Amino acid sequence: MEQKFQYVQRLADAPLILGQRLCEWCGHGPILEQDIALSNIALDLLGLARNLLQYAAELKGEGISEDDLAFSRPEKEYQNFLLCELENGHWGKTILRQFFFDSFHYFFLNELKNSKDDRLKAIAEKSLKEVTYHLRFSSEWVIRLGDGTEESHAKMQEALNEIWPFTGEFFQVDELDLLMEKQGVAPNLNSIQKSVQQRVAEILTQATLEIPEGTWMQKGGKSGVHTEAMGFLLAEMQFMQRAYPNMQW
Amino acid sequence: MTTASLEAKFQEKVDQEVKIEPRDWMPDAYRKTLVRQISQHAHSEIIGMLPEGNWITRAPSLRRKLGLLAKVQDEAGHGLYLYSACETLGVEREDLFEQLNEGTAKYSSIFNYPTLTWADIGSIGWLVDGAAIMNQVPLCRCSYGPYARAMVRVCKEESFHQRQGFEILLTLSKGTDEQKAMLQESVNRWWWPSLMMFGPNDAESPNSAKSMKWKIKRFTNDDLRQKFVDVCYEQAKLLNVTLPDPDLKWNEERGHFDFGPIDWSEFWDVVKGNGPCNSQRLAARNKAHAEGEWVREAAIAFAEKNKQRNIAKAS
Ligand SMILES: [Fe+2]
Ligand SMILES: [Fe+2]
Numbered sequence: 001m002e003q004k005f006q007y008v009q010r011l012a013d014a015p016l017i018l019g020q021r022l023c024e025w026c027g028h029g030p031i032l033e034q035d036i037a038l039s040n041i042a043l044d045l046l047g048l049a050r051n052l053l054q055y056a057a058e059l060k061g062e063g064i065s066e067d068d069l070a071f072s073r074p075e076k077e078y079q080n081f082l083l084c085e086l087e088n089g090h091w092g093k094t095i096l097r098q099f100f101f102d103s104f105h106y107f108f109l110n111e112l113k114n115s116k117d118d119r120l121k122a123i124a125e126k127s128l129k130e131v132t133y134h135l136r137f138s139s140e141w142v143i144r145l146g147d148g149t150e151e152s153h154a155k156m157q158e159a160l161n162e163i164w165p166f167t168g169e170f171f172q173v174d175e176l177d178l179l180m181e182k183q184g185v186a187p188n189l190n191s192i193q194k195s196v197q198q199r200v201a202e203i204l205t206q207a208t209l210e211i212p213e214g215t216w217m218q219k220g221g222k223s224g225v226h227t228e229a230m231g232f233l234l235a236e237m238q239f240m241q242r243a244y245p246n247m248q249w
Numbered sequence: 250m251t252t253a254s255l256e257a258k259f260q261e262k263v264d265q266e267v268k269i270e271p272r273d274w275m276p277d278a279y280r281k282t283l284v285r286q287i288s289q290h291a292h293s294e295i296i297g298m299l300p301e302g303n304w305i306t307r308a309p310s311l312r313r314k315l316g317l318l319a320k321v322q323d324e325a326g327h328g329l330y331l332y333s334a335c336e337t338l339g340v341e342r343e344d345l346f347e348q349l350n351e352g353t354a355k356y357s358s359i360f361n362y363p364t365l366t367w368a369d370i371g372s373i374g375w376l377v378d379g380a381a382i383m384n385q386v387p388l389c390r391c392s393y394g395p396y397a398r399a400m401v402r403v404c405k406e407e408s409f410h411q412r413q414g415f416e417i418l419l420t421l422s423k424g425t426d427e428q429k430a431m432l433q434e435s436v437n438r439w440w441w442p443s444l445m446m447f448g449p450n451d452a453e454s455p456n457s458a459k460s461m462k463w464k465i466k467r468f469t470n471d472d473l474r475q476k477f478v479d480v481c482y483e484q485a486k487l488l489n490v491t492l493p494d495p496d497l498k499w500n501e502e503r504g505h506f507d508f509g510p511i512d513w514s515e516f517w518d519v520v521k522g523n524g525p526c527n528s529q530r531l532a533a534r535n536k537a538h539a540e541g542e543w544v545r546e547a548a549i550a551f552a553e554k555n556k557q558r559n560i561a562k563a564s
Contacts, residue, residue: 023305026321027298028533030541032329039322043315050311067310091544147554148547155543240309240367247425249309249367
């Protein structure tokens with residue numbers, strides 16, 4: 001039970017932290033329609049995180065709530081991919097970060113919907129519909145900005161070089177992944193890697209962007225070792241819980 | 250037809266509650282008044298995203314975060330409907346943005362006040378969206394069709410916002426002493442600026458008469474303000490909060506609540522740009538606009554390339 005709790009909580013952390021990042025854009029986007037679209041994605045991701053954390057809280061018992069899990073953990077207990085916590089940067093960087101996550105998320109949920117765990121299966125099915133749209137949106141914008149003007153192309157290539165080392169973490173398998181896979185709860189991460197990479201390569205090619213040559217990849221998120229950006233993200237996200245502990249809002 | 254007879258026909262339609270549509274003849278002054286009012290309204294929705302957006306990343310629970318994000322996103326949608334309504338009058342969104350960013354366009358002064366605590370998110374929902382509803386429900390019957398129709402959609406969402414804000418405050422009112430104090434302090438700051446949202450007293454509001462005749466406006470500023478005070482009095486009791494006005498009391502004779510004098514010097518100061526957050530709000534808009542320029546340019550360039558490619562493919 002404890003292991004499944006850990007796994008479900010981890011599944012929640014990526015959409016939670018990425019959703020939190022996207023919230024920063026609300027009201028500051030480059031085009032009103034795209035401001036709305038990005039908020040939509042944030043709403044979907046935070047909604048998914050909430051569904052997963054509700055489930056995790058039930059698995060944990062002990063009167064723990066979704067909000068305890070979302071807001072009251074120390075940094076090292078968050079297990080999101082480092083990619084999700086990266087600072088937004090310019091709009092193109094945010095879109096590219098989103099595109100990498102969506103590419104993984106789409107194929108991942110597509111497998112998770114075959115989980116032997118009925119709850120996860122249902123959550124994955126619901127979310128997959130939303131994420132299908134996210135992937136389409138971010139793919140289109142990566143292409144548009146990559147193949148737009150000289151300036152936008154340069155900005156996107158630069159962002160790609162910066163983000164690239166954070167895209168390997170999706171497929172780093174640890175003991176918890178293996179255990180959950182053995183129980184039929186979690187998908188096999190290796191099996192989706194090819195599909196994800198194909199999709200990424202296809203879109204980046206259309207966007208006239210070049211995949212960096214380096215193969216070294218960042219890691220740490222899945223084991224709670226974060227980037228320097230994470231502490232600030234949490235300071236903001238957890239502000240109310242820290243300033244006014246144990247209250248209902 | 251002479252202008253006078255066109256104008257007479259126009260007024261006849263308005264009097265008979267027939268909606269004026271974009272292709273219909275309308276007096277220049279009517280068009281100008283509408284563009285001014287609708288664009289100010291659109292700008293208010295967009296600027297209004299900033300003070301509330303300020304708390305999305307700090308919202309105290311997942312439910313509240315989702316609620317607030319959805320609300321601020323709704324405001325962006327309201328902005329869109331309203332800019333579209335302006336476009337039916339021949340004014341482009343890009344030009345209106347420019348006026349907003351330059352600081353020559355007006356927007357509701359209420360959004361030049363800061364959101365300092367989580368309770369402010371509740372107060373904005375309860376009082377600011379509440380006042381907006383008072384102002385906007387009559388606009389659903391505005392003589393100009395596209396504006397009236399936009400307002401029907403907007404009002405539905407605004408009343409949801411108002412309930413959400415009230416519920417945030419109700420939760421605080423049942424909370425700890427610290428939360429109750431946060432609630433009272435916030436209402437103290439938002440009450441008077443909310444009353445100012447209805448605009449100057451009728452005697453000082455020169456455009457009102459014409460707007461009433463054209464059925465753009467249905468009630469005067471003072472009428473709406475009075476209605477708002479009457480409604481809020483009862484709601485404040487449910488929240489166990491004191492409205493910061495020692496003169497607020499029931500007047501049997503009038504059948505309304507009396508309330509104290511409004512500090513119009515503060516109102517005019519904020520309108521002129523001297524509010525607590527005027528410069529920050531404009532700076533945030535300008536920053537978003539400037540930093541988004543390369544994105545907008547790229548989108549246009551890509552669309553153009555795509556068009557050329559499709560033409561090449563077809564031939
Ligand atoms: Fe609105
Ligand atoms: Fe609203």
